[in-house]
Amino acid sequence: MREIEASRLRQKAIRLIAERQRLEKILMQHQRLLRGSLLERPKFCGKPGCKCTKGQPHPPSLYLSRLVKGTVRHLFIRAADHKRARKEALSYKEFRQALRRWRAIGKELNRIWEELETAQEESYPFE
Ligand SMILES: [Zn+2]
Numbered sequence: 001m002r003e004i005e006a007s008r009l010r011q012k013a014i015r016l017i018a019e020r021q022r023l024e025k026i027l028m029q030h031q032r033l034l035r036g037s038l039l040e041r042p043k044f045c046g047k048p049g050c051k052c053t054k055g056q057p058h059p060p061s062l063y064l065s066r067l068v069k070g071t072v073r074h075l076f077i078r079a080a081d082h083k084r085a086r087k088e089a090l091s092y093k094e095f096r097q098a099l100r101r102w103r104a105i106g107k108e109l110n111r112i113w114e115e116l117e118t119a120q121e122e123s124y125p126f127e
Pocket residue numbers: 044045046047050051052053058
C-alpha cells in the first residue's frame with residue numbers, strides 16, 4: 001500500500017520536473033521585457049470632417065501602465081514604438097507567468113519529497 005503511494009508520488013514528481021523544464025526554456029530565452037501592461041485608447045482628433053468623426057477612428061493611442069512606488073503611472077508610447085512595445089510587453093507577461101508557475105512547482109516538489117520520505121520510511125526491527 002505504501003509502495004503504491006510512493007509510486008504515485010514519483011509519477012507526480014516526474015510530470016512536475018518535465019513541466020518545470022519547459023518553463024525554464026521560456027525563462028532562459030534572451031529577450032527584452034517591457035514591464036507593465038499596455039492600454040489602448042481609441043483616438044479621435046476632433047477635426048471637423050475627419051474620418052474619425054464618421055466612425056473610423058485613427059489607430060489607437062497606446063499607453064504603458066505600471067506601478068511606480070505604489071502609484072499607477074501611464075506612459076505614452078510613440079506610434080513608432082507600438083510594435084516593439086507590444087512584443088516586449090507580451091514577453092514580459094509570459095516571463096512572469098512562467099516564473100510564477102516555476103515557483104509553485106518548486107513548492108509542490110518540496111511537499112512531494114517530504115511525503116515520499118514518509119512513504120519510504122522503514123520501521124525497525126525490519127518486518
Ligand atoms: Zn480624426
